[in-house]
Amino acid sequence: MIEVICNDRLGKKVRVKCNEDDTVGDLKKLIAAQAGTNWEKIVLKKWYTVYKDHITLDDYEIHDGMNLEMYYS
């Protein structure tokens, strides 16, 4: 289990517990469930890298305590 912090810098900062083998899509769903948004509207980014839904966090090397940028499309 890892914890990922997602911040949209507009007033929402979500700390999400998830597994490493979850996909980015799963993470988005969890975020959406906690923050109350539509998961399909969420875009996760780190600098200019936009994370794609079908790839796992492990593959993106997202570790415990990492901060991700959250945008809304």
Next chain:
Amino acid sequence: MSEISASIEETNKIRAALGLKPLKAGPGTSKEGQAEKNLTQHKEEEARKARESEIKAKIAKSKYKRDLQKTLAGKSLGETDGDEDDTAKLDVHEWTMRLRQREKDAAARRARELQEMDDAYQQEPQQSYDEGQLTGLRVGHDMSDFVEGEERILTLKDARILEENDEDGDELINIQMSEQKRLQTNLENKKKSKQPVYNAYDDDEFTVGKKKNILSQYDEVLGEETKAEGFVIGKKLTRRQGVETNGALGGVPGGGAVDARERMLEKLKASAVDLSYTKNQLGQDYYTKEEVEVTFKKSKKKKKSRTRKTEGNNWDNDDGGGDDNGDAMEVEPPTPLDISELNFVDDDDLQASLAKTRRLATKKSVKKLTPEDIAKNLASQAMAIDTNNEEAAPGGLVISDVSEFVSNLSSASAQAPVVAPTPAPVMSNASPTADAPSVKRTTVDDVEDEDEEMAEPDRARTRAVSEEAEGASSNNKDGSSAEEKDHPLDDEPVVSRGLGATLAMLKSRGMFGTETAEQNALAEKRAKRAKFLAEQKLEEARTTRELEGAKLRDRERHRERAGRGMNEREQRERDYEKERREQQMLDRRTERMRDYEPDIQLKYLDDEGHELNTKDAFRHLSHKFHGKAPGKMKTEKRMKKLEEEKRMMSMTATDTPLNMAMATQERLKASGQAHLVLAVGNRNLVPSSSTDAITGTASTLRTSSASSSSATKGSTIGGTISTFVSQTSTASTAISGVNAPNREKVAFGLKRKAEAAAGSETVPKRSREQ
């Protein structure tokens, strides 16, 4: 801003709703979890290590105990010497009985031993504890430490009882001596620590034998005792025969010296240097430490042998070969200089190594030849030699006709501006009938020009004379002149053949250039003026004659009338007549002067009569005006310049300004070789004999130039002209040989023409033979 977060249970609920598997329990990959795991692992590891070391210590302890047990074999005091199993069962009576028995046995044994000792003492009363008993004992001091006749008490050195000192066994030492030794070493250490490590004079140059290691002061290990000292009693005694043994302890007094010798031997062996290095070692970029230590042997500098070859200098006496051409031919060619004899290489080692490198390089390049290859090479070489006979190999500086011509061109162009302004006087001098109508050029002012002519063309006249003499001496040249005509490198032109020849010579030397349109116009003007002047003279003469006639007539008439008596009217008539005549004459003169065009030339001359250009003229004027002349140095400089100009004018046309060509000719003739060694090697050394030769040439040059200058001055024409003429003749004949078809091309290749008088046809043949 608050974070939105959910607990694990909540998250699990959400996950279940989303259809995801629940979260993995435990910290898992979280950093804290990792840290915890690491900590526990580390602790476990440490514990294991501690356990292991404990076990090891236990094992060692038990081992030690066992060893102790081994040395302390046997029964202890409390144990009975009988069978141990029974001790528990023994009762008091039996135990006392046994004790008594044991005491009895012990007493009996003691008595027996005493008896035995007594017997032994009685049997061998003289046997004592002597040196024989001491053999095999080690003494911890050097043999040289014991002085003969001195008494020393040696004791057993302290050693651990339980640890068997297997190698040495017991050791005898003298406490005082060992104390002294310790003190000495301490003092030495103190002294060493006070000395600085770096010694300025302790350089490579001063060390003998093996080089010191780097930072050798740290090579010594602290606290390590030297074990080499000491000897074993009786051991060396048996080894070395014939050494007397009269020491109190059975030591060997002579052994100290022997030991010292051995030590010295060891030291020498340690500092030995291998002498068998390769002498001609090739230079390499990198060396091992051993290779670096083998340095180059310094070679003794050889003294240069500066013996002069006297027999090679016979040209010194030869006065340029100018006296007699026949003699010059008979000059035997001196033995050619052997360059290998001249020792101008002083670095033998360097040369040797260079030679070796070269040899190796050639060896590398030369492959193994099969017989077929050799045959092929030979055939090709033979063919090449045939072709090479016709054409000489290229290389070296070649002084050819073309190069000489080019150098002459440049010198001529340098002369041209200097010489150009003075053509007219020479011309007018050459044609003494200046007022003849056929000659177009005359001077403006007869009287003035006369002076100039007297001063200037002297040179030309003397030159003409000398040239004439030359022409007479070399008559045979006329025959070959036709073939020489097209050749740029010609002889000194002959002026004696006439005005045309003189003109051609002057033109060729750039004394005056071809006429421009301006000059032509000027010449025409001058001619006109001359004509006008001539007419004027004629007219003047006529008028004066008329005037004279009229006067005469007048006087006669006057005399006639004088008899009759002259009245006033007649007198008036006569005056009028006179006036009219004069008026008539004036009118005629003005008539004549109507087409008068004056040719004005502004010329400035200095005190010596040299023509000045504008700048110089101004300067001259200024000096005069201010009454202040330039200083001595400046005047001298100017005079020098003028002198140089003069010399330039009088120079031979076929040589360089410094007469180098002639000098080279003479040098070649003297050395008997077709080349001239300018320098050898990259040090620019000149072999001693050749330097002699050069100075000698210079001296002859000086004499020749002196004679030539005197000849040009024309002051002592009679005596000096002969030598000058002969010299120029040799030079010219020598140069005629340059036409030879095959030239020798060498380092400074000018052909050698030692013989010339036999005619120019023989010269090529001669050179071909060489």
